[in-house]
Amino acid sequence: MIQTAVTIAIICLALSMLALVYRIIKGPTLPDRIVALDAVGVNIVGIVALICIKVDTTAYVEFILLFGILAFIGTVAFSKYLEKGVIIDHDRDR
């Protein structure tokens, strides 16, 4: 029973990711795409958690934590790029 539910949930998330990829490709603006990528990350976290249940393991928990951080860093980097055109500022003293 739970197996079936998990499988259906994975499929739903996968389909949602497919839709997000469509948004990444289509745009129309860059922030649209970045938000879509961020959402892809969230979906990935969900799928990984579901897979953990499905195969009955805790091996992927670290992945979930790490992805939570990286997806955030990635989105911030993109946002900063959008804002200033650079990601890492030079020292102001120079």
Added chain:
Amino acid sequence: MSLLHLAIIAPFIIAVFVPLIYKNIKSVHTGWFILPLPILLFIYFSSFISKTTNKQVTMESFSWISSLGIDFTVKVDGLGLLFALLITGIGSLVILYSIYYLSKQKEKLNTFYVYLLLFMGAMLGVVLSDNLIVLYAFWELTSFSSFLLIGYWYNREKSRYGAQKSMIITVLGGLAMLGGIILLYNMTGTFSITEIVAQADTIIDHPLFVAALLCILLGAFTKSAQFPFHIWLPDAMEAPTPVSAYLHSATMVKAGIYLVARMSPVFAEDTLWMGLIIAFGLFTLFWGSFSAVKQTDLKSILAFSTISQLGLIMSLLGVGAAALHYDQPKYFTVATTAAIFHLINHATFKGSLFMVVGIVDHETGTRDIRKLGGLMNLMPITFTIAIIGTFSMAGLPPFNGFLSKEMFFTGMINALHMDFDWSIIIPIIAWIASVFTFIYSMILVFKTFTGKYQPEKLEKKPHEAPIGMLISPIILASLVIVIGFFPNIIKPILVPAIETVMPMYEFDVHISMWHGFNTELVMTIGVIIVGVLLYLGLNKWRGIYGIFPEKLALNRFYDGLLDSMYKGSHSLNRNVMTGSINHYLSYMFLFMVVLIIGSLFGQNAFAFSTDNLAPIHFYEVILTLIVAISSIALLFAKSRIVSILLTGTIGYMVSLLFIVFRAPDLALTQLVIETISVSLFLLCFYHLPKKLTDDPVPVKVRNAVISVGVGLFVILVGLTAHSTKLFDSISQYYIENTYSEAAGKNMVNVILVDFRGFDTMFEIAVLGIAALAIFSLIKLRRNGGKKIENK
């Protein structure tokens, strides 16, 4: 190491000391120190005459690379001895002549004598070696030293051109000859000429026989300036005259003749050998004498004359080979006698003629027959020598050229006994060529020494040459007369040489000045009458040389060939090596695809089986679909940022697939690396244009075809590899031993740091190098690359 070896190596040893002598003893002409060597060698080789007359062959072996069958074996038989005597004898005379010809003050004598000694030693090595590889080594050394000697005045454009040309052509032939030698080795298993001759009967049916024959002949023809490879010889006339006299008339150009004569016992069983030699020899004979008439430079006349005479000797050797194929060998053996006899005669009169031309050049400052004339009274001795030499060359009695020319006609008339339909053409061409020979001989002597004296055209005031310069040509001219009157005195040298060429026949050579009233004499008289008439009417028919189109000249062809080879390879390089990575990758991928797909289907190696496949979940399909869609969309992305986003998506999806396929460590690493890479790409964007470059459509289509091909080949190879598993994987060992052997439960990490830790170490090294490289790239550039260079 015997005395014979020492005799061959002696010139090389002396050559080492020449610069020392030149530097330290300035007061005496260096040539005087060289002169004793060839004289001593000549005397030494003369001591073999009695042995070879008794058919004794002296063989001495010195181990060189015995394991490969290459030994420095020296063999003195009739033919080798004849050449050795020519080389050392004429060598002595040429060195004596050069002492007076080359000025002590103006010329760099050290290099001249080093080159000349190199050549002399190499030539002795060629004619006395019994081992084919050693022969080849010396053969190339003659080409090389000839190259150095032709380019002796290397600051002249023409010298360099002539040297390069002769080098290219003779080395081409030399390499072909090496090919022939290797083929002979394949057939017989030995490099020794003696043993190859012993096996001659068995190798004639070998499939490689004809190839070896053609290769050897190509080597002989290029060296001996046979048509169409004769073009290097006239350009080699840029060398100092002693060199022309020595190399390009008496010795080196006869190396090809020597090779043909030496190899005759091996190849003459085949009619192809005979046919090719007769055909090329006769045509060279005709073409050389025909071309000589139109030359205006004395040395050019002599060069074409040499070509023509070499063709004559070559064709005689060919006719001589016919003895093996027809019933009555005595008709043809006379041709071999004539060949060897003329070889000696040609060396004597051509050597003296070159020296005469050198004297004329030296004393008047020009070699142009249009400027020369009327030197007879000013240079009586030179004129006498010239008369003797040219009359001998034209085949007039009582000189030695007459005897060999008569024998030549005999040989050519006897060639009619060959039963093929066109054999009548052989004596006709021979006769026509002799007429031309007569004409240019007369031009040579009479345009130079008689007629009007034109002092205003000459650079110097001509007078008789110093006596030292005249000694050598006088000796040669006396030989011409002595052999002419008493031809039988050279029999001890001549007969053993002929018997080496044609070991299967007995020769009873008897040469006499008057051998009755016969066809040959009629032909000679005909040559003289027609020749005189044509010479007197020279200006009326000279126009025929204008008919021959300059475009078809072989030199044009040669220059054009070199030029087009240069241009061709240049444009090929420019078209292929474009400097565009796109092109290079296209070539690589294209060939990879063609080779691997081709061999997969060519070898029928493609396999596809559905055993061992895991079940596919629906969500796996969707995830893979996302990767596929993103990848395709990536190809059509218009801006860089979109392509980066899509790359990131693909990277994340791949890490998700790692999760699905249960590889948590991989997934973690992939995730981090993907994020860093995306950030790095973004970092670079500041410096890059926003838009991606637009390739033209045809390039896109080409790239698309190639990339589809690459994808297809990877899929095919993957499927085939998966479908043909030959044995189980070794992973069971790791599963069993990870904890018991390495005290770890994470199998991937245990493999990385324990079972296969070496790989990890070097991966770390790679990362370290990359970090250092990035650091230095950025840092050095920040500091200014130019500044560092200036320090």
